[in-house]
Amino acid sequence: MVAHRATGVVPRLKSAARREDILNHASRLFLSYGIAGTSTRMIANAVGISQPSLYAHFATKEALTNALSARAFASLEDLIAKIRSADIPAATRLEAMIRGYIRFALDQGAAYRIAFMLEGPMHEDEAFNPDILPGMQAFAGFRDGLALLQQEGHLREGSTDHLAQSLWASTHGLCALLLARPDFPWGEIEAMIDFHVEIILAAYQNKA
């Protein structure tokens, strides 16, 4: 763990490269030990720099976690955009989006947690945290995709906002529980996901 520093082998890096380096190590540590269970010293040690050096790149530990979340959600946004414009039948596009979302949440557990499962602001009138924006943008893409499906008649009628939020909630619920309670007796997880997706599709899709 101290290999780098002991041998003084760590090269000085341009700020941007070092920043990516930090994010990569932090991401790996968060997955192993959780966010609260990973200290800034652990991250710095893994990178091979001193703990205060982290603060040249991120103002706080929270900023670091938010940056990590932002990076991951940029890829979710890509994923959703790709599915929206993909050459697949509109009828199966909703399923692709839902399955893509679930896969992303389980794969990028740490990032997903940061964006949607951490303790939020305590008072509703608090300032909106702009670092959370990437998650919100991904959701906006999701919503727009639904709006399009609705226009094409593949989504049930009703307020698109309500539908998007409700569908989001139903999908998020499974992701959140699987991430928060992996020790729950879920049975076969893939089967559970299939079951849930099927019910969601039946509930939100237009079967006309």
Add this chain to the structure above:
Amino acid sequence: MVAHRATGVVPRLKSAARREDILNHASRLFLSYGIAGTSTRMIANAVGISQPSLYAHFATKEALTNALSARAFASLEDLIAKIRSADIPAATRLEAMIRGYIRFALDQGAAYRIAFMLEGPMHEDEAFNPDILPGMQAFAGFRDGLALLQQEGHLREGSTDHLAQSLWASTHGLCALLLARPDFPWGEIEAMIDFHVEIILAAYQNKA
């Protein structure tokens, strides 16, 4: 905040009473400052005892939060049991359970978070945490209620376990998002809840 200690007014209490006292203050503080944002010293100060004295009642801070969760979930279990045996038409019992669940989650936000939203064990093979059991028992009651409804023909067919977990996920999803992201532009929250409940009922209820 230091009123008690400064005046030496705090009486010695029998262990059980002091324990309840601690839980009550901790619950209030958790709601205001979050779990991570509430230190053991804040709790001790509010109660009017020294910080180490907490450890006579709870082995760790986590044990305290778990106890708080357990206490709250006992009341959720009561609520569900009450609804199950209540003199209401079987057709509306599902809706009552879902709405009761949502109301509980939003009212007892801190307890709900502890049971279902905190960082769980990192490795699936880790020992099952018995302090989480109350939440699991409440879920078991929920599941049994669904099994009964299914027998009576008010729930769609299929694996009761899958149905319970899926319905749980859908309901939990909304609760979790509302708790984690109160700053999201939800619009009118009550309307959102109504909308979601309606969709859930249509998806899981047997309309025969």
Add this chain to the structure above:
DNA sequence: CTACTAACCTATCAGTGATAGGATGACGCA
């Protein structure tokens, strides 16, 4: 060769959860 700047360091801070070991007060029993 010098001056500047970004990268990086050591030393230290207040605050955290948790532990060790001593003081105090109530209650049962002689």
Add this chain to the structure above:
DNA sequence: TGCGTCATCCTATCACTGATAGGTTAGTAG
């Protein structure tokens, strides 16, 4: 009444956390 016993509660302290202050070093432009 006096004496032990034991639960309650304390002060002092631990290792560790996130964060800050201020000095050092390496690369680079002139």
